[in-house]
Amino acid sequence: MGRYVARRLLQMIPVFIGSTLLIFLMMYALPGDPVRALMGDQAFDPAVVANIRKDLGLDQPILQQYANYLGGLFQGDFGTEIGSQRPVADIIADAFPVTIRLTLFAFAFTVFVGVGLGIVAGLRPDTLQDRGLLTLTLVLISMPSFVLGFLMQYLFAFQWQLTTPTVRDSMNFGELMLPAIVLGSLSLAYVARLTRTSMAENLRADYMRTAVAKGLPKRRIVGVHLMRNSLIPVVTFLGTDIGNLMTGAIVTEGIFNVKGVGNAIYEALIRREGATVVGIASLIVLVYLATSLLVDLLYAVLDPRIRYA
Known part of the structure; x- marks a missing residue:
């Protein structure tokens, strides 16, 4: 290893x-x-x-x-902005934690809700719950993120007044909840459908019939045998999705006025500040590479047949 x-x-x-x-x-x-x-x-x-x-x-x-x-x-030097003469490292230090916070919030929402819905539908394929999940996820996949963002903003902020239309304090998790839901909605749809399909296929596998024939408890059959094999493609998707959430946050941050990486990249592109764009992009590349390695290592945990010699 x-x-x-x-x-x-x-x-x-x-x-x-x-x-x-x-x-x-x-x-x-x-x-x-x-x-x-x-x-x-x-x-x-x-x-x-x-x-x-x-x-x-x-x-x-x-x-x-x-x-x-x-x-x-x-050497840790990301360059300096030409216009403000401000080190790019300081800009990243201000913007990156906000986007990381928003991304982790959206990722947690995607994992718990998406996998949960996929498990419920996958254990009972071709039922009303299964068809309802497929319809809901199809709507989320078909709807652009900026349309969903403005819709959620209109309903929750202006109609029901449950939250503020824009984020005034990026340290407040309550204000980041709505942008995180909008950011993670597309990934949630893919995760739910992927989990549902994987579990429905593995339910018909030979090892599942063997586990049932051996008289193992249903909790162990589902929680150990079925889940571990069904989550391998889901983990693959989630590993690359962290980087996708960070880049996708550009649109969401613009809708909800979140002062994160998306706002910094947009302003840098307007001012033609190449050092800022390249510096932020370099960190996102590192995130992609790290999550890719982590996913490969998780394969061996989920499936004992996978070993890296």
Whole structure:
């Protein structure tokens, strides 16, 4: 197991470099000049702009800029915003905990509600409960997140006045509840359907008939044999879904005015602040890689037949 983990960690290095390089090139390939944008509509001296670009290293070849950025990244330096001269690490330190809090809230909602609904429907396929779940999840999958967000905002905030329409305090879990539900609704639909399908298929498996024939208690048959095998595809989806929730939070944070990563990326794109976008994207890439490794390790826990030599 230790050798497998070490090998996976080594494989993450080229993946991280390749993904961040692609993001870096895409960001700096966008039209516009962030230094020129600082001047606004007023007249400017081209020599002054050239000196500023030279001080920031923007006059160097793009690959050299990426090499400099990567070298600073390994030392904990995410760069500096051109407009505000504020370290990107400080921006991330302010925005990332908010998005992490919102993502974990949405992830917990997805796991407990989605898996729970999937288990109820999977144990009783082709019943009214099963058809109701499939209909509900189909509606959630078909509805765009911004439509669901405005709908939930209208009902819970304006009609029933159960919560505030926007988040005023990002540290308040009560105010983050509605954005988290909206953020996790699409993932909940997929998790519920995946759990339901996996459990319905495993109910007809040979090992289930053997467990019943041996006279094992129903609680052990469902809780140990059926659940452990049925949750493997669900765990695979949930592992990658953490990163999807973080990137999907951009729309949700905009609807509910949450000052998280989504708001920071949006403002950075408007101001053409490439260092901020690339820095946040680099952290999200690390989250994807870490959750991918964790999912692979969980396979061996859920299924004893899986071993990493």
